[in-house]
Amino acid sequence: MYVHSGEEENTTSYPALDQMTENLFNIWDNDSKESPMLTLASRILSDEQFYIIFLFVIYTSQLINNCAIIANSLNIAVFVKLGFSEPSNISLTALAVCDFTLAVLMTWSNLGFWLTYHNVRLPFHSVNVSYLTGGAQWAFLSTTVAWITAFISFERCLCILFPLKVRRLITPRGTFVAMLIIILLTFCPSFFTYITNTFVSVFNPYRNVTILDAIPIYSEFAILFEKIYIAICGVIQPLLAFSIVLICTVLLVVQLRKISSWRLSVTSAKSQRVQSEENPAASSSAAEARISKKEERLVRMVVAIATIFIASYTPTCIMILCSVVFDTFHLFGVYRRLFIVSGYIVSMGQPISGSVNILIYYKMASKFRSVFRRLVRLDHQE
Known part of the structure; x- marks a missing residue:
């Protein structure tokens, strides 16, 4: 294992962990061993602290996964039973499928580290190949x-701001095409x-x-290409999607408050008719602002989903x-x-968000709750 420059060698032995650091992470190059900054950074998180924290994070991450x-298996099953006549069901199903796949991929990645830590002998490099x-x-x-959540938030934002115009454009087919485009541009x-x-x-x-390993290709084209697609897909795309979700969520919350205030101001059908006769323009504006209870519940559910996503x-x-x-x-670096530790910690946000969504659906969507209860045999009626 790498020994800090100018310090005595640590006598504690971590055979499997030594292999993980020296061979699998493959990041202890000779040029960096004499770096004063590397020595300082290593003191911030010692070998033993790093491995204790890292292993705890992996096991916690797997529990959440x-x-x-x-949760997302149940979500997918319920949405399939509900059908895809509603555009929102299509986008929420796509979100559940992606959350499910994320958890599976992270499980595979965690397994690679777990196999290495326990020194399981395999015909391939478990960490590198799993990565x-x-x-x-x-x-x-x-x-x-992130982009599917941004689409759901943006679509609900348009529906609540321009209900009479957007509802004609947002169709199941259009939503399905939008999901395909998002996947092609972000995952492919x-x-x-x-x-x-x-x-x-x-x-x-x-x-x-001799075992199977995965290694980077060191060529001018590969390095340049990697910098370009990481800048676009790893920095610009996620930050832009996050910004869209944040802006749309704020707009939805503001608009919901306006609708709630308007509902309180209209107490009877008579007051609505008086308002229409005295101020036709105000009545027209109120008609556009007014949405059905069903739509309002859907918007509130989207706000809850987006809020959880923003937090995670x-x-x-x-x-x-x-x-x-x-x-x-x-x-x-x-x-x-x-x-490494920070990356694993922040990566837990995605499976947490995916796990919590089912609680939001169950609480705020009556059809989802009804089908879910029948699916898990909580209701015995056919």
Whole structure:
């Protein structure tokens, strides 16, 4: 294991963890060993502290992922039974499918670290291979979730602001096409990872065998291409989606308050007729502002979903900004340990959001609640 420059070697032995650091993370290059800043950063989080925190985070992350897998499996089953005649069912189903897939990909990534920690002998490099076949896709799919949430929020925002015009445009077919476009633009670029990385057979000195490994491709084209698609898909896209969700959620909350105030001001049908006769323009404006109880419940549910997303995705956005501002805060930078631990901690936000959504649907959507209760046999009626 790497020993801090100018310090005595730690006599505590971590065989599996040594392998994880030296061989699997592959980030202890000779040029950085003498760096004073690296020594300072290592003191911030020592070897033993790093591994204790990292393993705790992985086990906690997997517990949350298990909840997300179960919750979104139920969400998908309920929405399939509800059908897709309503555009909102299509977008919410797409959101549930992506949340389910995110939890599965993170489970696969966690498994890679777990197998390495317990020194399980496999014919492939468990951390590197699981990252290239799961972790990288997870990063892109989290952006897909962000954009689907942005679409749902933006669509509800348009419906409540311009109800008479937008309802004609938002159809099940249009929503389905929108979901496909979002997936194509946000998740499909994850396969660009295989342009800048490749699978090779390498000799593992720890086991004295040749195994399958995943390594980056060091070429001018690969490096330039990686910088471009990471800047677009890893920085611009998630931050833009987060901004759209935030703005639309604020607008929805403001508009809901206006509608609630308007409903309180109209106490009878007689007062509505008087208002119409005295001020036709005000009546027309009120008619546009007025939405059905069903639509209002749907908007409130979307606000709840968006609020949970904002709370869970804010740490991710902060980490993205930090990695952009501080060039030493990344996987191969000086503060690599803090980056790894922070990345796993903020990644828990997505499965938490995906797990909580089912509670929002159950509480605020009567049809969902009815089908859910029949699905899990809480109601015995056919």
